[in-house]
Amino acid sequence: MSKTLVIGASGQIGKMTTKLLLSQQQHVVALVRDKSKLNDIENSNLSVVEQDLEGDFSQAFTGCDQVIFAAGSGGSTGADKTILIDLWAATKAANYAKDHDIKNFLMVSSIGADDPDAIESELKPYLVAKHMADEHLKQSGLNYTIVRPGTLTDESASMQVTTQRPNSKEDAKISRENVANSLAHIASKPPGEKAIFELFDGDQVISSL
Incomplete structure (x- = not known):
């Protein structure tokens, strides 16, 4: 039986994804800094590991x-936490995954991470961190899927997305629920080819990803 490690399982997208995987009868290891944030989830297929991403969290990968x-x-x-979490923790996660012979690594990145210099905004340090983490994963030798969502919203899941960037910036958005459902769908399939794509609300059913 396969087992998926969700890093950041108490965050909005991470928690939604964890619940979706459990609803599919999948075994999940939820890595969180504060396990009390998952007290509302009771499932025999769930294991919760409480570790700080700024330290050594390699133990969580065992058996996944x-x-x-x-x-x-x-x-x-x-910017300090951006470097420590979005860059350094992501880099360490790829290294730990390599050490534990992980079969597939799904990275939640961001639109703009492909070319941080193309966007002049206060988000640039974040995009640089995401870019460097993505590049490290690409060079790791792991099989990977890098998902780069557009601007996140709290709208309910439409269960329809697109990987084509909309023409207008206002339309380059996606609900967190759509992201989570997309991750859960990808994670439920046998690992495919290495892939990088942007993701937005659209008219393509998630099951076709």
């Missing part, structure tokens, strides 16, 4: 064959 990195420093933190 797939990883979803959904952790993030959050919008209210400074």
Whole structure:
């Protein structure tokens, strides 16, 4: 039986993804800094590991064959946490995955991470961190899927997405629920070819990803 490690399982997308995987009868290891944030989830297929991403969290990978990195420093933190979580923790996660012979690594990245210089905004340090983490994963030798969502919203899941960037910036958005459902769908399939794609609300059913 396969087992998926969800890193950042108490975050909005991470928690949604964890619940979706469990609803599919999948075995999940949820890596969180504070396990009390998952007290509302009771499932025999769930194991919760409480570790700090700024330290050594390699133990959480034991017995897993797939990883979803959904952790993030959050919008209210400074550049220091962006470096430590979005870059350094993601880099360490790829290294730990390599050491544990993980079969597939799903990285939640961001639109703009392909070319941070193309976007002049206060988000640039975040995009640089995501870019470097993505590049490290690409060079790791692991099988990977890098998902780069557009601007995140709290709308309900439409269960329809697109990997084609909309023409207008206002339309380059996606609900967190659509992201989570997309991750859960990808994680439920046998690992495919290495892939990188952007993701937005659209008119393509998630099951076709």
